[in-house]
Amino acid sequence: MPTRFESTARPDSLLLNMGPSHPAMHGTIRIMLELDGERIVNSEVELGYLHRGFEKTCENRSYFNLLIYTDRLNYVSPLINNLGYAMTMEKMLGLAVPERAQYIRVILSEVSRVSDHLTCLAAMSMECGAFTAFLYTMKAREYLWDVIEQTTGARMTTSYIRIGGVRADLHPDYETHVKTALVETRKVLKDVHGLLDKNKIFLNRTRDVAVMSRDDAIAYGWTGPCLRSTGVLYDVRKAQPYLVYDRCRFDVPLGERGDNFDRYMVRMLEMEQSLRIVEQCVALIPKPGAALMAEGMPPAEAIREARSRKSGRGIKLSRNLEGSERAVLKEILADGPHAVIPAKEETYTSIEGLITHFKFFMKGQGIRPPKGEVYFAVEGGNGELGYYIVSDGTDRPYRLHLRGPCFHVVAALEKLIQGRLIADVIPTFGSMNMIGGELDR
């Protein structure tokens, strides 16, 4: 079946294909343009080049295992996807997450959000030609990823936020890295503001380009920074506060005109607010009840110590590896043997604990939520990130659907570039922050 585009194109206009292999580092999307000189008469967007079968795959994985697939949805802010899924499951299971875990979740989500906005603006400014802004923001992102890596172990796809809490407690020394990241990111934001805010070229390319009105934005289902750039105040963190957002003081920047520049500015200001939230949470987070690292030594250190002492006597080995003791675990994971793994003291020393641990991971056992369906949304980097899970009582979801915010934002792309020049496609598309994993799932 020929595309609508091919059947309605006039014979004397030029057809240009901005193909799926895009230099603009947005991954894979195809925009077909019908041009009259440089002006776009008609366009069609074709997706699906990164459709990886997320929803169908999740129907074949247990609730615990499919966490890794959620990381790869909005891959520039992976912790927020994890958070959305974990909170949806907690709503279904009725789990109460301990307070320290909530603060940890907020800190790392906001760090992820800043990294998301930095990447979006980096790509957008690089495609407009401002390569310096790209390099500076990438530098800031490295510091933020250091923070994430120190606690979770991975820079990007972490699978850290688990159902019931988080995987491990914060690193005892995390504050140093957080302070460095905050200082460096603020420096970079100041530099980028100076480079781009009043830059004549950048303003010409983004001011009054691809203007979106409020009613249209709501009709298209826009949420997140793109909706707020049109002037509508809707932020899931403020409207339906979850975790500890109600204890943090932060503003929600709003735009006026809904053009590219407003979308850029809203993201820049939101980054500053996210850094404020991180600072407040680092100050407010309850102190850990027990020592963060296990008493006694982990095996590797014990072996080294034994070699240096030439004898193994007197070395106290930690039986409970990687801080999974009962004392640490109750701070970071909810209490619910049907939904979280038990502490290592029970696993290694009692038969009931061993069976509980074993059954958690066995096929057919493990997390089995009650029958029913639930929808829960968090504020993702692009807007309302919602998970709709239908459960039939078994250990695998019957249906898992993601409400990806950038799907709805990109649905308006054809309308926004109508009548504009080809060169306007680039900043428009960049300011929308299309992430292939979330768009195509």
Place this chain on the structure above:
Amino acid sequence: MPGNFIATRFNYMLGWARKFSLFHYPFVTACCGMEYMSAACAHFDIDRFGAGWTRFTPRQADLILVVGTVTQKLAPVLKTVYDQMTEPKWVIAIGACAVSGGIYDNYAVLQGIDQIIPVDIFVPGCPPRPEMILDGLLKLQQKIQKQEHDWRWKKKTS
């Protein structure tokens, strides 16, 4: 055969020149693209290995970095881009999805790009750290150095 010594020396020089002046084409699709961006930027500079210049057209590139998942829908596009590249050309598959389909074993994902194009270096990881990407590039440079280059204007037989 006379000139054998000269031929090998010339081959060595050609290998040296080619390996330190790679123009790469980043065929970026998914999450690994973020690590590729990190590898290309200031922290883990790819430019110090001579491969800094990104050519966004396959005609001018001699190395294609396939970064991220390649779906069945995208496979003909990848093949077209690879065919458009001129000889000599090399392929690095970065990320578990490009290497073997990764965690996605389903109806939509191509299980490894070596099912459609020949690959020189596989860099596994989900995503691989930028240092691993640079290590893959270095291994490719060793491979190019040792390779027998075709400088006598005849078709490659192998």
Place this chain on the structure above:
Amino acid sequence: MEEKNVLTGLREALTDRVLDASSPFGDDTIVIRPSALREVMDVLRAAPYDFTMLLDLTVVDYPDRAERFEIVYHLLSISRNRRIRIKLSVGEANPEVASLTPIWKNADWLEREAFDMFGVTFEGHPYLRRLFMYDGFEGHPLRKDYALRHRQPRLPLRKP
């Protein structure tokens, strides 16, 4: 209390079109007849409910039921800060529902996705074509009877 008011108010306003109204896990849900879809949406969109945004449209496949496809809509009211879920079921023989494209513009792509993944058609949609899968792909992947690993490659593969 407010949720009860919404559901009871809807029951009164729509009487026989609403088959069921409940709040599982705290989410307001109503089940309606497929023929009443446009009417219900018009009621919900207007005051006093003000559900002005279509958040999501998805389909769930229950092959054991007579009415196989359950189409699920999520709406959001920004002014009242409330969400609601609307469900309706259609059978396999005639999986057709009225399209919401005249009301909400993102219904365009959402309905194309539902058609692509499940085969549910939408009457009145201007351009019902596959969204994610490619031309030449046969079948609807998210149906329960489509095997997960049933691949349909577009190119001849080098190694089997």
